[in-house]
Amino acid sequence: MDSRKKIKIIFLFVIFSGFCVCGLIVRNSIKDRCNDEKARDNFNVAYLSEDLMGLMEHVDEDLDRSKNIFVGKVTGKLQYVFGNAVQKIKVTKVIKTKDGMTSGEDILLSGLYTLDLTTENFKEIYTDTGFMDFMKMGDEYLIFADGKLSKEVSMRQNVYPIHKEAITFKTINLSDKKSHVCKKYIDEDGKAATTKYSQVKGCEIATNSGKVLKKFYQIKHKILKKYGVGS
Known part of the structure; x- marks a missing residue:
């Protein structure tokens, strides 16, 4: 050569x-x-406006079709893996299971939130949370999951994907958190209805409407009562 x-x-x-x-x-x-909790404050998240309130109607029927319904305590930090959010949960009460789930077992909940990294130079990060807040360490939730992943697919981990049929209410905090209406948000034709996560941080539902907020808690309490959990 x-x-x-x-x-x-x-x-x-x-x-x-x-x-x-x-x-x-x-x-x-x-x-x-x-995976930086402080950096997530600048994430773009969708908020539930009044014209989207219909998404909350009949949600309990969609949730009831979940293969696994249980109460779980968050024991691990949220981690994004290839744009998919996973979090460690300890099952504290099994309400319905098609996969032999038992109380006391540790699982990984997958598909909680997804990322959109298509914006130029990744300056803007959008995460789909289903209008709900991130699950908080130590809190207990009523959780709706689909069928357990096979050991081959999950690399021998105990993984349950979150239920996909319902748009929201897939994880419901058993306690009521102090929520507020976001004041700063995008509401322009041709643009996604989003706000910075910092504007709705700690709120159970991201919304710019008091009417939506009130409806959310009505439906939340109805679902918790249906499954016999919560205060």
Whole structure:
């Protein structure tokens, strides 16, 4: 091989290696941002406006079709893995199961929230939370999950995907948290109805309407009563 070909191959290898390193740096940077609780304050989340209130109607019928319904205590921090949120839960009460779930077992709840990283240079991160707040460490929730993943798919982990049929109410805090109506939000034609997570942080439901907030708690208490949990 002559020297020109060697130089060309070395040059291409260096360029390729550079792209790989840059890709890893960007990926790790995004991962760090997603799993940084403070950085999440700047995430864009959708809020439930009055014209979307219909999404809460008949939600209990959708939830009832879940294969596994249980109460669980959050024992692990939220982690985003390839844009999919997973969190460790200890099952404290089984209400319905198709997979032999038992009280006291530790599971991973998958598919809680998803990320949209399609914006330019990843400057804006949108996460789909189903209008609900992130689950809080130590709190107990009524949880609606689909069928347990096989050991081959879950890398031998005890993984249950969150129920997909319902848009919201898939995880319901057993306690009532002090929620408020967000004041700063986007409401423009052609743009997604979003707000920064910092505007609704700690609220059980993200909304810009007191009417929606009141309806949310009516439905929440109805669902908790139906399954015999909560205060």
